[in-house]
Amino acid sequence: xxxxxxxxxxxxxxxxxxxxxxxxxxxxxxxxxxxxxxxxxxxxxxxxxxxxxxxxxxxxxxxxxxxxxxxxxxxxxxxxxxxxxxxxxxxxxxxxxxxxxxxxxxxxxxxxxxxxxxxxxxxxxxxxxxxxxxxxxxxxxxxxxxxxxxxxxxxxxxxxxxxxxxxxxxxxxxxxxxxxxxxxxxxxxxxxxxxxxxxxxxxxxxxxxxxxxxxxxxxxxxxxxxxxxxxxxxxxxxxxxxxxxxxxxxxxxxxxxxxxxxxxxxxxxxxxxxxxxxxxxxxxxxxxxxxxxxxxxx
Amino acid sequence: xxxxxxxxxxxxxxxxxxxxxxxxxxxxxxxxxxxxxxxxxxxxxxxxxxxxxxxxxxxxxxxxxxxxxxxxxxxxxxxxxxxxxxxxxxxxxxxxxxxxxxxxxxxxxxxxxxxxxxxxxxxxxxxxxxxxxxxxxxxxxxxxxxxxxxxxxxxxxxxxxxxxxxxxxxxxxxxxxxxxxxxxxxxxxxxxxxxxxxxxxxxxxxxxxxxxxxxxxxxxx
Numbered sequence: 001x002x003x004x005x006x007x008x009x010x011x012x013x014x015x016x017x018x019x020x021x022x023x024x025x026x027x028x029x030x031x032x033x034x035x036x037x038x039x040x041x042x043x044x045x046x047x048x049x050x051x052x053x054x055x056x057x058x059x060x061x062x063x064x065x066x067x068x069x070x071x072x073x074x075x076x077x078x079x080x081x082x083x084x085x086x087x088x089x090x091x092x093x094x095x096x097x098x099x100x101x102x103x104x105x106x107x108x109x110x111x112x113x114x115x116x117x118x119x120x121x122x123x124x125x126x127x128x129x130x131x132x133x134x135x136x137x138x139x140x141x142x143x144x145x146x147x148x149x150x151x152x153x154x155x156x157x158x159x160x161x162x163x164x165x166x167x168x169x170x171x172x173x174x175x176x177x178x179x180x181x182x183x184x185x186x187x188x189x190x191x192x193x194x195x196x197x198x199x200x201x202x203x204x205x206x207x208x209x210x211x212x213x214x215x216x217x218x219x220x221x222x223x224x225x226x227x228x229x230x231x232x233x234x235x236x237x238x239x240x241x242x243x244x245x246x247x248x249x250x251x252x253x254x255x256x257x258x259x260x261x262x263x264x265x266x267x268x269x270x271x272x273x274x275x276x277x278x279x280x281x282x283x284x285x286x287x288x289x290x291x292x293x294x295x296x297x298x
Numbered sequence: 299x300x301x302x303x304x305x306x307x308x309x310x311x312x313x314x315x316x317x318x319x320x321x322x323x324x325x326x327x328x329x330x331x332x333x334x335x336x337x338x339x340x341x342x343x344x345x346x347x348x349x350x351x352x353x354x355x356x357x358x359x360x361x362x363x364x365x366x367x368x369x370x371x372x373x374x375x376x377x378x379x380x381x382x383x384x385x386x387x388x389x390x391x392x393x394x395x396x397x398x399x400x401x402x403x404x405x406x407x408x409x410x411x412x413x414x415x416x417x418x419x420x421x422x423x424x425x426x427x428x429x430x431x432x433x434x435x436x437x438x439x440x441x442x443x444x445x446x447x448x449x450x451x452x453x454x455x456x457x458x459x460x461x462x463x464x465x466x467x468x469x470x471x472x473x474x475x476x477x478x479x480x481x482x483x484x485x486x487x488x489x490x491x492x493x494x495x496x497x498x499x500x501x502x503x504x505x506x507x508x509x510x511x512x513x514x515x516x517x518x519x
Binding site for chain 2: 050053054055056057075076078079081083085087089090091093094098101102105106107
């Protein structure tokens, strides 16, 4: 039971009409890890989250959450999963106190202290109605409600939406501390990729058609490299292939090359393609740079 | 279950109170209107109109329950459907069918209290001005209108929960048809024999509501 994956996606396929979202998508999320689900718009991140939350039945394959099919979760298993919906969805007709009272009734291990510890930072009276809050304030209430459930698994769908840098940091710091100290499993998507660098242990890169790369963040950042070729008058640029994962022309005429290989292998490949490797330089990169390099700008 | 009552009470108490107040105001109007007629006409003449000609002195009431039911459905489920907020409830540790049926039970209790108030006010008004036999007749005559209120409520929920637009139109037609059926007769005791059949058809809307809820959960499929 302890070794059972928190999330198992096995040969998952999904379609919208004739449009293929995934075919044969597989990955697992082991317990106690913080997982970032990364991908450009339209690759099916939200669809995957919906599948995991049980709000879509898989067209094919299996999708299991805490050992149960995601589309047929029992109430006991739902109790172990905390969901943060895109846009920090909440019962906005409730006050802070009413939201706490309502949600607490469903969870036997409810941690009132966790909820009010987070909410007290807002400095709002408990009689404050959620609909009258800013997006940032609402995000704190929603996070407090989910954390106080004391779930084993947290799924957060684009928690950054609508948050300024301050609230994003507050949300993130609290989430990291909570997840690490409680050995929680977290699956998170975000459009602000650099935030995830501070949060996640592992990443799943989703690309169009369901191409997926699952790796630990340090392993990925250690293996994936960014090189730059100086601008050339002939305008010849290399093509991506087995060695060169991605190639991007920069506005200043230089060419960014992304690869899972060292400089020697990249130089050799450039030479094979008839591109002079002179001036090839390794460039340090953030997770956001790596994300763009791996998935492409467009 | 208690928690869902708590949530629905917070959501609905203001609008439910307003709807009840609106019904009370209408019942007061009905009473004052009838009293006025008894002031300007001889009682015998009005008894004659009611018993021989079949004039319904409270016909204005007939669409009030349907409007009440539809308004309550909107008040209860429109906030749940806005931004897909129903998904929050769907993730609660309770089965989907149980969740929807509890919501419907709460809505029907709220509606039932208002319709019972309408019937009590109708009985009191008719009993104030007419002999006792008219009271029983008035309640039987108004019974299908009350059923229309339930049909409008359940039909409204059916339409609001439905994520598929063409099916939403079909549901609207079914709900509208049932409400119309409940209003076909404006005669005294006109629907007495049809009442069990009407009640059965309206009752079928209750399990029917579970289908669009499942389609909503499944992303509109």
